[in-house]
Amino acid sequence: MKILFVNEIREADAYTILHEPIDSIDLMERASSAFVSWFKENYLVGNYKVKIFCGLGDNGGDGLAIARMLHPLGYDLEVFVVKFSKKISENFDQNLYRLEKQIPVKIIDNESFIVNFEKKDVIIDALLGSGLSRSLEGLLKSVVEKLNESEVPIISVDIPSGLFANKSNNLSDTIIKATHTVSFQIPKLAFMLPQNAEFVGDWHIVDIGLNEDFIEKVTAKFFYSTPLEVEKLIKPRKKFSHKGTFGHALLVSGSYGMMGAAILSARACMRSGVGKLTVHSIPSGLAIMQMLLPEAMYWETASGESDLFISTQYNIENIANKFQAVGIGPGLGVNIKIKESIEQLCELCAELSIPMVIDADALNNLSMDENRESLSKIPKNSILTPHPKEFQNLLNKSWKDDYEKLELLTQFAVNQGVIVCLKGANTAIALPDGTIHFNSSGNAGMAKAGSGDVLTGMILALLAQGYSPKEAAILGVYQHGLAGDKAAQNRGMNNMIASDIIENIRF
Ligand SMILES: NC(=O)C1=CN([C@@H]2O[C@H](COP(=O)(O)OP(=O)(O)OC[C@H]3O[C@@H](n4cnc5c(N)ncnc54)[C@H](O)[C@@H]3O)[C@@H](O)[C@H]2O)[C@@H](O)CC1
Ligand SMILES: Nc1ncnc2c1ncn2[C@@H]1O[C@H](COP(=O)(O)OP(=O)(O)O)[C@@H](O)[C@H]1O
Ligand SMILES: [K+]
Structure with a gap:
């Protein structure tokens, strides 16, 4: 199985959107649904209270779509949107609109926010995904610090927020310490490395139907040898x-x-x-x-x-x-x-x-x-x-x-x-x-x-x-x-x- 870099994953997304064809929002729907399939098998409804923390990009969009899908399954849910910037992605915006018709969303926009965690809680981390461009600071950093202190399981969507997918973080960086990372179709290089083990936790790949012909054509440098191969x-x-x-x-x-x-x-x-x-x-x-x-x-x-x-x-x-x-x-x-x-x-x-x-x-x-x-x-x-x-x-x-x-x-x-x-x-x-x-x-x-x-x-x-x-x-x-x-x-x-x-x- 190929390990692709972030820019190649983005190209695979774009190629799939153009050639399947499928709308970007529907690809996100497929990704979120793949996450939900994993989640409902591993965190049974009734046993947990789910707290979903969403950023403002497509990773946050995934979080909102996941919330919308978990709700009808009977999960006890709380959804938080962390407003760390003015910029939001289109898919985020559309998913916020869809979700708010079903359940209210709580906004975190300053560092003095308080969230109380209970033993029954499980956190879904959809703050930032592969679009991470710099180390966390300010509001995002303080939210991640609080989530890491919560002592409840954290399930990261695609990649732990704050972790670079294919380059080294600084030792001092604040990064989500996930119990599980459920990643979309392509494993990230970061998952392979001992220095990231405490952030990634156990990682799992879920298929989201990215175009296989495109992936086949990419000249990869890194591979993950699956049992089947x-x-x-x-x-x-x-x-x-x-x-x-x-x-x-x-x-x-x-x-x-x-x-x-x-x-x-x-x-x-x-x-x-x-x-x-x-x-x-x-x-x-x-x-x-x-x-x-x-x-x-x-x-x-x-x-x-x-x-x-x-x-x-x-x-x-x-x-x-x-x-x-x-x-x-x-x-x-x-x-x-x-x-x-x-x-x-x-x-x-x-x-x-x-x-x-x-x-x-x-x-x-x-x-x-x-x-x-x-x-x-x-x-x-x-x-x-x-x-x-x-x-x-x-x-x-x-x-x-x-x-x-x-x-x-x-x-x-x-x-x-x-x-x-x-x-x-x-x-x-x-x-x-x-x-x-x-x-x-x-x-x-x-x-x-x-x-x-x-x-x-x-x-x-x-x-x-x-x-x-x-x-x-x-x-x-x-x-x-x-x-x-x-x-x-x-x-x-x-x-x-x-x-x-x-x-x-x-x-
Ligand atoms: N593109 C697609 O079609 C799909 C994308 N998916 C999801 O999309 C994610 C990638 O989405 P995006 O590219 O929107 O990336 P992110 O959701 O990671 O967010 C990127 C945004 O945050 C900003 N940002 C990055 N680092 C920051 C920092 N340290 N502090 C403050 N702001 C920061 C960026 O400037 C950008 O605006 C994937 O990880 C995955 O979860 C999935 O839905 C599958 C399909
Ligand atoms: N934490 C680990 N997870 C998976 N495999 C491991 C782990 N630690 C060691 N191994 C495997 O065990 C073997 C240890 O090899 P080595 O250090 O040369 O031991 P020795 O020289 O004592 O026989 C290697 O194949 C290594 O991949
Ligand atoms: K994440």
Whole structure:
């Protein structure tokens, strides 16, 4: 699903109005009715007193139309119009006329207004939408402050009032803190970013029938991967297939005291459809791996090499025509010799065009040099799976806000010619073509040691099976989150561990 910028959404509105054709006021009617469908399912009539706060633009117009639609359903309603300006939109004006025939509207025109909130209240925030042009001040600011202090649920129409849809707010800005945001058809970039989580709450998309042909033609930079889109990528297993059909993966992982990372990664790999898996790790890990994961083969580093992961055994004979994909990183440790091993394997994979997924300590090792010259060894189209700290290490710098983080992410993916899965809620997958795809699955129960190792194994399995790096990244990240969601359902977010994610992998 495309994430469009505000000007593109406006163009989509205008195109729909012209080509459907439909009057602007009727499109607003459709949007408001879509909001009402969501609202009446989630806030049952009789249980709540609804207070609707409307601005003077089209977002306010939505609020008035919503009030008119909720009234006949039997909702106990109060409607407030905040007169912060002399300018009103035509759709607002028309909806005010329509509503006032049904119920009276209260005007808030100065900062000394008083609204008393009760436990049963729910607020609908229709003050400002995507037309926000500057930070809130004066009357609007003080209304939003009072709504935020009310301690009752706030449902924002389209976007929380005061939040910019596709650029950063100032830290000091006053913004509605919504419990839910019900947004029209197209998700906003702001919803994807950690810095806005406290304002957006849980967000939901409702369809308002904007012209699909128009949306199809827009060249988007940001995407939100919906379950339907991602599940289409899954390749069925053919009846006469055999283990060779599904590839042989090489996982380079583990060191003394960190064999757990290798086991989690290896098990997740085998649970994700790969034909065969070889784990390359230290001699003392052999018994552990063979006992805990008998399905995997083991290639131990040469004797004499230490309990740190250090290998000098990579050459054409033992890699070419043997492995279809290589995963490297979980639990390796960081030191100069490990770095050299990683570089050697990267160079060989580049030469042999073997796809790679590079994670955790492999990334930390490649970030070791002051001038990051090791990064040039990473084969093009490799998948890198850093968490934010690892990504800062790769860049050798930090960012001032999440928007700058996205810019740096795009630059890195384009300049290095790699795919970067920047992990977290809504993992951002940056492709070398300059696009970013946000993941839709996963939960905070996954914020635990070992979850990332599981992801590496899953992506490795997909690469070995012949999924393209783009497919492997998008599908792997999604299925990892989905397995995490199932684990959270079964065990609870506090109680689930990374092994539970593996037990719930199913696709
Ligand atoms: N265009 C359409 O056909 C549709 C629009 N819809 C609604 O329309 C909204 C966008 O409407 P508008 O473009 O009228 O935008 P808003 O309703 O956000 O209001 C914009 C108005 O407020 C002013 N303004 C912006 N920031 C301000 C600030 N900080 N302080 C004071 N005044 C400020 C602007 O100058 C403008 O006059 C969407 O969010 C959505 O709710 C929906 O009804 C769907 C269809
Ligand atoms: N709050 C969250 N919501 C959704 N997914 C999360 C959240 N926190 C972490 N995750 C996921 O869990 C994984 C954690 O990876 P990582 O930080 O590398 O852990 P580790 O290195 O300990 O295995 C990532 O895939 C990340 O997207
Ligand atoms: K709003």
